[in-house]
Amino acid sequence: MKNKLIIVLLLLAIGVDAHMPQFNNNKPCTVVKANIQFGIENNVCKAIEDWILNDQLSPIQGQSVQLLSFKMGYQTKHFLFNHLYLGLPIYGSTIKVNITNDGHLLQAFSNLVKMNRPQETSWLQANCWFSKANELQPAFVYKDINENGLWEEIVKDASGNILANCVLDLLNKQDTLVQSKLFAPDPLSTAQKSYGADNGLWTNKNGNDYNEINAQRVPLALPLRYENDTFYAENKHVLIVDLETPTIAPFKSTQNSFDFTRAQAPFREYMALSHIANLQAYLRSIQIDSFANFQILVDAHAYQGRDQSRFSLTGADKPALFFGTGGVPDAEDADVIIHEYTHGINHSITPNTTSGSERMALEEANCDFMACQYSKSYTEYNWRQVFNWDGHNEYWDGRNAASNKKYPKDVSSNFYSTSELWSSMMNDLSLDLGREIATKILFYSMYNYAAGMGLQDAADLLVQTDSLLYNKAHFWPIKQRLIERGFAVSIAIPEQQVLKDAIRLVNTQEFANGVGNISILQNESAPIKLSVYSINGAFIKETEWLTQPELNPAEFAAGIYLIKVQSKTSAYTEKVMKLN
Numbered sequence: 001m002k003n004k005l006i007i008v009l010l011l012l013a014i015g016v017d018a019h020m021p022q023f024n025n026n027k028p029c030t031v032v033k034a035n036i037q038f039g040i041e042n043n044v045c046k047a048i049e050d051w052i053l054n055d056q057l058s059p060i061q062g063q064s065v066q067l068l069s070f071k072m073g074y075q076t077k078h079f080l081f082n083h084l085y086l087g088l089p090i091y092g093s094t095i096k097v098n099i100t101n102d103g104h105l106l107q108a109f110s111n112l113v114k115m116n117r118p119q120e121t122s123w124l125q126a127n128c129w130f131s132k133a134n135e136l137q138p139a140f141v142y143k144d145i146n147e148n149g150l151w152e153e154i155v156k157d158a159s160g161n162i163l164a165n166c167v168l169d170l171l172n173k174q175d176t177l178v179q180s181k182l183f184a185p186d187p188l189s190t191a192q193k194s195y196g197a198d199n200g201l202w203t204n205k206n207g208n209d210y211n212e213i214n215a216q217r218v219p220l221a222l223p224l225r226y227e228n229d230t231f232y233a234e235n236k237h238v239l240i241v242d243l244e245t246p247t248i249a250p251f252k253s254t255q256n257s258f259d260f261t262r263a264q265a266p267f268r269e270y271m272a273l274s275h276i277a278n279l280q281a282y283l284r285s286i287q288i289d290s291f292a293n294f295q296i297l298v299d300a301h302a303y304q305g306r307d308q309s310r311f312s313l314t315g316a317d318k319p320a321l322f323f324g325t326g327g328v329p330d331a332e333d334a335d336v337i338i339h340e341y342t343h344g345i346n347h348s349i350t351p352n353t354t355s356g357s358e359r360m361a362l363e364e365a366n367c368d369f370m371a372c373q374y375s376k377s378y379t380e381y382n383w384r385q386v387f388n389w390d391g392h393n394e395y396w397d398g399r400n401a402a403s404n405k406k407y408p409k410d411v412s413s414n415f416y417s418t419s420e421l422w423s424s425m426m427n428d429l430s431l432d433l434g435r436e437i438a439t440k441i442l443f444y445s446m447y448n449y450a451a452g453m454g455l456q457d458a459a460d461l462l463v464q465t466d467s468l469l470y471n472k473a474h475f476w477p478i479k480q481r482l483i484e485r486g487f488a489v490s491i492a493i494p495e496q497q498v499l500k501d502a503i504r505l506v507n508t509q510e511f512a513n514g515v516g517n518i519s520i521l522q523n524e525s526a527p528i529k530l531s532v533y534s535i536n537g538a539f540i541k542e543t544e545w546l547t548q549p550e551l552n553p554a555e556f557a558a559g560i561y562l563i564k565v566q567s568k569t570s571a572y573t574e575k576v577m578k579l580n
C-alpha cells in the first residue's frame with residue numbers, strides 16, 4: 001500500500017498549486033446521492049472524474065474537471081474538483097465528492113454549472129469563465145487589497161465591469177504571526193540539564209527570572225488575533241481566559257512587542273498559544289486536520305494556585321484547559337500543555353469514554369506519548385521523560401515513558417502508574433514507524449475507544465487500524481512491540497477483510513468502460529468463483545472455480561452489479577459499474 005500513499009501526496013501537491021476560484025454565490029449546492037462504487041485502487045480519481053463528466057454535466061464538448069484537493073478521513077476519502085471549459089476554470093463551479101475507503105459514494109455536493117451551449121472566447125486576458133443563468137462569458141479573476149486593507153477576489157468582464165467580488169479574509173478569526181521567545185519544550189531539555197543540576201542552579205527559584213533560565217528561551221512563532229490595532233491573547237485554536245484564581249486578566253496590547261520572561265504572566269499565555277498552534281500545524285501537515293477543530297479555552301494561571309493541571313468542560317460545556325501555578329508553573333512546560341491539550345483532542349475523537357482504570361491509563365498514556373513526541377521534535381535530550389521541567393523535582397515525580405513495564409504484571413490500581421506501560425510501548429513503536437505513522441495509527445484507533453475497555457483491547461485496535469489504514473504494512477513491528485510488552489497478538493481482522501486483502505477484483509474501470517475483463521489478483525493460486533447479481537440481488541451468472549476467473553463486459557448491459565468473490569472458505573461482495 002505504499003503506492004497509495006505516494007499517490008495521495010501527488011494529489012495533494014496538485015491541489016495546493018491549482019488556482020481555485022472562490023465560490024461567491026448564495027445559491028445552495030445540490031446534494032447528489034447514488035449507489036455507486038468507484039473502485040478501490042489507483043483509478044478511483046479517474047472513475048470519479050468520468051462520473052462527473054458523464055453524469056453531472058450537460059453533454060457539451062470541451063468540459064473537463066481538475067482535482068483541487070484530496071483528503072483522507074477515517075475510512076473515507078474526500079475529493080474537491082473544479083470544472084473547466086476549454087481549459088479555463090469556470091468561476092465557482094466545483095463539486096465535492098465524498099466516498100468510503102472501499103469506493104462507495106457517500107454523497108457529492110455540487111455547485112457545478114450546467115452549460116446551455118458551447119461558448120468561444122477570443123479575449124486573451126480571460127483566465128476563467130463566469131456563468132450567468134448557465135451561459136458562460138470569458139472573464140478575468142484576480143486578487144487585490146481593497147480600501148479596508150482586506151484581500152478581495154474580483155471577477156471582471158472584457159470591458160472591465162465587475163461581475164463578482166468577495167472578501168477572502170475572515171478578519172475576526174485571522175491570526176497575525178508574531179515572533180516571541182519561549183521555552184521549547186522546556187528550559188531543562190534545551191540546556192540538557194536535569195532539575196537541580198549545577199549545584200542547584202537549575203531550579204524553580206520561586207518562579208523568578210535568572211540569566212541562565214532566561215537564556216533558554218528560543219524564538220518561536222506565535223499566532224495572535226490582531227484587530228483594531230490591538231493584539232489579543234487568542235488565535236484559531238486557543239482563547240486565553242481567566243476562569244479560576246489566581247486572577248490575571250488575559251494579555252492584550254497595542255504594542256508590537258512580545259518578548260516576556262517566565263516571571264511575567266503573558267509568558268505562560270504565549271506558551272499555550274504557541275505550542276497548541278504548533279501541534280495543530282503538525283497534525284495538519286500529516287493530513288489529520290479534523291481533530292479538535294475548535295477554539296479551546298485556556299486559563300494559564302488557574303487551579304487556585306495548586307500544582308495541578310486539567311482538561312475539563314466548563315459549565316457552558318466548553319472544552320477548557322486549566323494550568324496550575326504551584327511548584328513549577330505548569331504552563332512553563334510544553335509537556336504539560338501538549339498532554340492536557342491531547343485530552344481535548346481525544347475528547348473530540350471519542351467523547352464520554354474515559355471511565356475504567358485501564359481506559360484511564362490509556363488516556364494518560366496517549367497524552368504522555370504525544371507530549372514526548374512533541375518534545376523530541378525540538379530536542380532529543382531526555383525526550384522519553386514526561387514533564388521534564390514541571391516534574392522530576394521536589395514538587396512531584398513526573399512520569400517515565402521509557403519504562404520496562406509489562407502487561408499484565410505491571411497493571412496497578414494507580415492508573416498513572418499503569419499508563420507508563422502503554423506510553424513506553426508507543427514510544428518504542430515510534431522508533432520503528434516514525435512519529436507520523438505511529439500518531440496516525442494511534443489516533444485513528446481511538447475512534448473505537450469505549451468506556452471500560454482494557455489495554456489488550458487497545459492493542460488489538462492498533463493492529464486492526466494498521467490493517468484498515470495501511471493494509472497491514474506495519475503488522476510486524478506492531479506485533480513485535482506488543483509482544484515485548486506482554487500483549488497477545490492475534491490477527492484481529494475480520495475474516496472478510498483477510499479475504500479482501502488476499503483476493504482483489506481488478507480492472508473494474510476497464511470493465512466499466514467496456515474495454516477490458518474484470519479479473520482477480522490473489523497471493524496464492526487458489527480456486528475462486530465470481531457470481532454476478534443485479535443491484536436488486538437477482539442472480540445473473542457465475543464463473544467456474546478457477547484460479548483466474550474473468551468477467552467480460554460484452555456480456556453485461558450498462559448498470560451496477562454486485563459481484564460475489566468466493567474462495568473455498570470465505571466470500572465478500574463488491575459493486576461494479578458498467579457505463580454503456
Ligand SMILES: [Zn+2]
Pocket residue numbers: 339340343364367
Ligand atoms: Zn492527564
